Amino acid sequence: MLDLLAAQKAAEKAARAAGEEIRRHIGNPEQTLEKSSPHDLVTEVDKRCQGIIESILLEAYPKSQLLGEEAVGAGRDAAIQAVKEADSSFLWVVDPIDGTLNFIRGIPFCTVSIGLVYEGKAVLGVIYDPMRDEMFSGIEGQSVTLNGKPVWVSDVDDVFAAVLSSGFPTGDYRGKNAEQIRRFGSHARNVRAMGSAALHLAYVAAGRLDAFWENDLNAWDLLAGAVLVQTAGGRVSDEDGSAYSLSTRHVVATNGKIHEQILADLRID
Numbered sequence: 001m002l003d004l005l006a007a008q009k010a011a012e013k014a015a016r017a018a019g020e021e022i023r024r025h026i027g028n029p030e031q032t033l034e035k036s037s038p039h040d041l042v043t044e045v046d047k048r049c050q051g052i053i054e055s056i057l058l059e060a061y062p063k064s065q066l067l068g069e070e071a072v073g074a075g076r077d078a079a080i081q082a083v084k085e086a087d088s089s090f091l092w093v094v095d096p097i098d099g100t101l102n103f104i105r106g107i108p109f110c111t112v113s114i115g116l117v118y119e120g121k122a123v124l125g126v127i128y129d130p131m132r133d134e135m136f137s138g139i140e141g142q143s144v145t146l147n148g149k150p151v152w153v154s155d156v157d158d159v160f161a162a163v164l165s166s167g168f169p170t171g172d173y174r175g176k177n178a179e180q181i182r183r184f185g186s187h188a189r190n191v192r193a194m195g196s197a198a199l200h201l202a203y204v205a206a207g208r209l210d211a212f213w214e215n216d217l218n219a220w221d222l223l224a225g226a227v228l229v230q231t232a233g234g235r236v237s238d239e240d241g242s243a244y245s246l247s248t249r250h251v252v253a254t255n256g257k258i259h260e261q262i263l264a265d266l267r268i269d
């Protein structure tokens with residue numbers, strides 16, 4: 001039986017260590033490369049942060065494995081294949097910098113996202129915002145804390161009063177996303193897009209946002225945040241309403257109360 005509290009401590013330690021590197025280099029990232037498209041970037045710091053996280057977690061848990069963005073080839077197909085091939089018996093799912101474009105441009109919305117799948121189940125999520133020193137952390141079935149204090153999803157029960165959030169990952173889905181935002185324009189309180197899926201998910205878990213959706217995300221953008229939202233009392237699903245899994249890409253995460261309304265409004269046939 002895995003000691004989840006100890007695993008959570010190790011994940012938080014790894015997230016803080018990578019966060020230190022992010023704080024040191026934000027806005028000044030050394031070399032920047034394009035990955036799958038001009039919208040998809042990586043820096044030396046992303047790779048270094050993944051190395052830092054990997055060495056802490058694999059040293060503490062030699063039998064675990066790590067699925068990290070920077071060890072997977074560029075593009076959607078490689079990401080889907082990596083999830084298919086991953087051994088989910090004891091798997092860390094890691095995005096060393098979520099919000100790389102923000103990191104490059106010095107916009108202070110980037111996070112470290114570390115989730116854990118144990119015996120096939122998503123059990124632990126840690127999302128660290130190094131710029132505000134905010135640690136969102138949760139164990140499935142227990143609680144979510146923000147810097148040690150318990151947090152919950154909001155109780156907003158109508159889209160009219162809701163603050164929604166979304167993101168624009170790559171060229172392929174921008175038209176669809178624009179149409180979805182247009183639909184909410186007339187009735188949601190407002191929409192935010194901060195450029196880090198993990199940050200949005202952490203904010204849904206903490207009740208700062210009421211919902212988040214995005215098209216075509218990868219497993220490492222979502223896993224830790226999905227654990228946090230579900231544990232804080234919210235709901236995470238695919239856009240078709242099916243339950244969240246490691247292979248979910250079109251994600252909808254809400255406080256639960258407005259989930260069906262959001263699913264209906266997002267539907268584009």
Ligand code: 2AM
Binds near residue numbers: 098166
């Ligand atoms: P990243 O910064 O780790 O790349 C922004 O809308 C969100 O989309 C971020 O979480 C960002 O993660 C993610 N993202 C950026 N490029 C992507 C891509 N090619 N495929 C999937 N997600 C991507």
Ligand code: CA
Binds near residue numbers: 098
């Ligand atoms: Ca990343």
